[in-house]
């Protein structure tokens with residue numbers, strides 16, 4: 069019996085309490101502005117939101133949202149602090165609540181540095197465990213656009229000048245007017261309007277003619293009671309200059325046509341294969357054709373094949389030459405040899421016995437199994453004793469391999485070469501009078517590199533460097549191989 073009574077009392081207390089809370093919550097309501105807000109871009113704006121009767125929102129959750137295609141989080145206050153991890157990127161560091169006002173039930177939001185893209189519907193949503201309410205209102209953002217810029221675009225064929233006035237970032241869109249110095253509106257082309265996220269961009273063109281000594285024109289943009297204006301003054305002489313401009317344009321056209329004709333003639337003179345290159349876009353066919361044409365070239369060059377033999381009197385004492393003078397490798401051991409002027413003593417280099425001071429010549433060198441090598445031709449008077457920098461300026465026209473796969477043309481500065489395959493045999497072709505030194509990959513029949521337009525005045529010697537032995541890694545010899553004429 070006593071138990072039953074106390075249970076009933078407890079129950080009653082809850083009912084009363086619940087009823088009290090319910091009635092308090094029922095009275096609470098969120099308020100905002102009575103109408104939509106109009107704000108100005110660049111300024112700050114307070115978005116009003118508060119509860120009545122005045123009750124602290126310190127313990128509550130305040131959520132500011134913007135209605136886009138979906139809700140965008142503008143600001144979140146929860147558990148006594150701002151929780152803006154999920155805030156929309158465009159509102160970063162631009163929102164704040166008024167901390168002191170929260171206890172008065174004021175959850176207004178300050179939004180700073182307004183943009184036209186901030187325009188839209190905002191919702192202020194306040195809730196605690198037992199109650200929630202919200203208010204939604206619209207914010208319009210107006211913007212005063214940039215100062216108009218006037219561009220002199222062109223002359224028309226009656227001596228008028230075409231002017232374009234342009235300005236960006238207006239909201240709402242402005243009226244664009246062209247005026248003369250008396251303030252009279254001039255007839256102009258239609259205004260072009262283009263809208264983007266930051267407002268309206270406007271353009272309006274006019275063609276003006278010379279009519280006084282002071283040709284002043286104004287481009288004026290009007291938006292409600294705002295105005296922006298730019299002036300342009302055109303000197304009389306400028307109006308007169310159009311004839312010159314036309315003259316110069318005609319001349320420029322004639323020169324261009326001349327160029328084109330020359331180019332066409334030159335182009336026609338080019339070899340048949342280059343024509344084919346243009347026609348065939350198919351890469352494989354192209355590569356095939358190219359190697360076929362290089363094959364032709366190689367076949368021609370092979371007619372100039374010479375029998376090169378290494379000159380032991382020039383070989384660096386580290387180098388080991390075969391008895392027939394066709395092979396060379398770095399033996400990694402200094403041999404006691406007479407230090408004659410023609411002997412390379414610093415680098416592991418050697419030249420051929422034959423020299424050339426005219427005509428064309430060709431030879432092939434096997435480089436298979438090597439990680440480094442240099443090949444080419446050199447002038448007679450090159451430095452054989454000291455530090456050598458391989459470059460045409462120093463009398464070396466060479467290409468080489470470094471670190472197993474880095475092919476280079478030592479063109480001073482050196483040029484990295486991208487080759488399709490590892491080179492096993494190099495063909496060297498020289499045309500003394502043409503100033504040409506070309507290198508070919510004999511097996512894949514592709515071109516490696518060419519020095520062109522060189523001037524040779526001295527004897528040229530075939531040049532070989534098997535490079536450092538590198539502890540046996542680069543011990544494979546360079547081999548001057550016999551040239552088989554495939555024809």
Ligand SMILES: *[C@@H]1O[C@H](CO)[C@@H](O)[C@H](O)[C@H]1NC(C)=O
Pocket residue numbers: 114116118166169174175176
């Ligand atoms: C809320 O706080 C803001 C900022 O201090 C103030 O401008 C606004 O008048 C306040 N609103 C109310 C209803 O007190």
